[in-house]
Amino acid sequence: MFNFVAKHKRLLQFLLVLFIVPPFAFWGIQSYEGSVTTNRVAEVDGQAISEQEFGEQLKQQQDRMRALLGANFNAAMFDTPEMRARILDSMIAQRLLLKQAVRGNLAITDEQLREVIASTPAFQEGNRFARARYEETLRREGYTPAMFEASLRRDLILQQYTSAMADSGIASKTASKQIAASRAEQRDVSEYMISAATFASKVKIEPQAVQAHYDANRSQFLVPEQIRVEYVVFSSEAMQAFESIGEDEIKSWYESHIDQYQEKEQRQASHILISVKAAASDAEKAKAREKAQSLLEQVRKSPASLGELAKKHSDDPGSASKGGDLGTFSRGMMVKAFEEAAFRLKAGEVSGLVESEFGFHIIRVTGIKPAEGRSLEQVRAEIERELKKQRASRKFAEAAEAFSNLAYEQPDSLKPVAEKYKLAVQTSGWVTRKSAPVQVLNNPRMLAALFTDEAIENRRNTEAMEVSPGTLVSARVVEHRPAASRPIEDVRGDIVRQLTQKEAAALAHKQGSARLEELRKGNARAVQFGPAKTVSRDDPKGVSSESLAAIFRADRAKLPAYAGVGLPNGYLVLRIGKVTDVDIGEAQLKNLQVELGRAAGTQEFQAFLAGLRANAKVEINKALLEKKANP
Structure with missing residues (x-):
């Protein structure tokens, strides 16, 4: 069970969006009550993909790419009809695959989910899981714990299902040997x-x-048609600079969110697990208990021997090779029976036999770190930033429509909107129909709007466009050069x-x-x-x-x-x-056979997915999808 984490860490580069897996009780998490829009971008076998879900998926794809590419990120690449159609196709495929996975009774246990979350570096402090950081990280990304955990459970089920299919391809040893010989010649x-x-x-x-x-x-x-433009940028991030947070607000936030700044007591322990299958008979269970009891007596005589005994006898593949060492953990990270026993022990003490759903454990606590809390002074700057961000986001949401209306109602100049919202009117270099030297203008919708007859001939403001989350831009043409051939x-x-x-x-x-x-x-x-x-x-x-x-x-x-x-x-x-001709080693041949098998499995998986799509009733609201691309 404990080695599950290592296999799935790569999945936790923030997941795309909540689908349909129901939330569950985990650390006493509240139920998620999400609002559902009636606008449907698509319907898959009667199950809707809402406009809200699609928009959230698009936003999270952008956020992931922004984090990956940094300054090289271009939001415009996600604002094309082709990219939107591709994202929708991905959502449809996931719905179909998840439906098949559920039919096949695939599931991720609460214990597996806990281990994946607890081992994620983004949720750790000092290589240990920190609940406060976990909740704070989710809050910054717009998740509640219940939303994230339901999304993660869904993605792990899909990963389990797709990996099983993709890894099912088979390549013959003869064919693999021929290909290996050709490649090595x-x-x-x-x-x-x-x-x-x-x-x-x-x-x-x-x-x-x-x-x-x-x-x-x-x-x-040919020198392409070019324009120079004036533009204003209205963003929630810029609004934060105008926000002032009082000392009373900071203190009140700290007191009402004190749990976020407290680190739970941590325990380090080693164990020996004698596993018992879920369907084990009474005789098998008794035999396992007898073996565990014998090992317990040896450990009590010499507690330091637990490590060697774990290497020889423990059925936990994740910790046995490490002498049973489980690392550090806090309450809520282990199954209940194991947790209660571990947190009753003092450092150096050995438990009795502890029975859990996995079998019989012998536990030795090797270290205790008391609960710690960060003081107000330690987190003051963090709280101030968060409050500024929240306040600016609210004000931006309230002001966005007024900003858009003013840019539209006074179309001959950007000065009125700039003066009202204390914005600088900026001027670009030369812009073509395909690209702009300024990132906020380098957006397909914006470029299309700037090259309309109305924008070029009448020099009218464009509509205010959201070029990235929390950023609106309006622009107007100030100079135009028609396309011309170089002499x-x-x-x-x-x-x-x-x-x-x-x-x-x-x-x-x-x-x-x-x-x-x-x-x-x-x-x-x-x-x-x-x-x-x-x-x-x-x-x-x-x-x-x-x-x-x-x-x-x-x-x-x-x-x-x-x-x-x-x-x-x-x-x-x-x-x-x-x-x-080079002799091919057995290890090399085996690796190639696995590689070719995976390639074959991937082809089979794509064919399977195409079959699901062909047999499903999929309806796409093209008008709404195009509206999202051209609002």
Whole structure:
């Protein structure tokens, strides 16, 4: 049971959104009563995906990518119809898979869920689970514990189900051996490069050729339509700077949330588990008890021997190899019987036999850390930031509609909205239909709005758009440049260089092909090859994919073999002088067989998912989905 954590830590990079798994009692958590909108983005076998759920999924995808990419994050990539459709497809697939998992009676126990949460670094302080940090982290992300735990339970069930299917693929040992041998096969290869640069001086580009290239490729020399814009940014984050939090408010918050700043008593313990199956007979249970009692007597005679006895006899795979060490834990992290026994003991004491749903435990407490609390002074800055954030968020939500209305009602200038909300009117560099030099403008909806006839000809404010959570932007065009072709004289030099490179490469290819033909006819002195190097498909030693393909297409029965590869910068002649078959170890073969099996399992899983989708009744509200992309 205790090794479950290590297998699932990678799942806890914040989960997407609450679906349909019901919440449960965990640390006495309250029930979640979420509001449900009647607008349905889709319906899967009669089960709705609401507009609210879809919006939350989109937001959380953005939040995850923002955390991953930092300053490189671009919210615009999530604001396209294609991305929204992809996210909705993912939600539909999860609904279908979860339905199948529930039918198959797959479940995640409360104990498993506790272990996953308690072992998550984001919820720990000093490598130990801290409930206050857990609840604070969830609160910052907009979750209640019940919401998060229900979402986590759902995702673990899905992971259990999809992993079982994806890992079910089978690759034969014979096929795996053939593929492994092909990948490991080594070939000694020498190279001779005929560079296009050596032919450049022989190339003469006539004026008429330049003109013809210019006429045939005018789109390459087009300067796109451009605009410069003024814009204002209204955000909840900026509003925090104007908030002032009084000492009484900070103290009141601290007192009413004192549990968040208290760390529970921690225990460190080691144990021996003699497991008992759930369906064990009375005789089997009695035999397990007898074994556990015998071990307990040995531990009581020599408490320090518990570690060695755990390595030899404990049925807990997660702790046995570590001498039964379970690390530190607080109340609520272990099953009830184990917890009650561990928290009754003093440091160094050994329990009697403790019976739980897993079997019989022998517990020795090896350390105790008393409960600790952080003082008001220690958390003052943290509380002040939280209160400012909450207050600014409320005011932003209240003011967002008024901000949007003012930008719309006074469309000829951004000054009124800037003055009312104490915002700076900023000016961008040149903006095209595809991109903007300012992140808040680099949004497909915003760019589309700025390039409408009304925005360009009438210089009207755009509507206020939410370009990221808690950030509204309105902009107006102040300068416009139509699309235009660059004069031929401005690009003549570039064209001459392009045509020269192309002609020089053609001459290099011609010479290379001739040399290759001589080599194949037996004239080994046609070129002077460089030193040989040994390459394989697994270890190409920097050889390009085109060259590697040519090397391994060469007939190994006729050595030396020759091959040629035409490249943009010349022609590469290759000499394959030796082929070596490499023995494949059993471990390597087994790893490849597993890899190929997983690839096959993944294909089977995709086919299975496609079958579920084909047999399900899925209805998508395209109008609402498009509305979300173009509100």
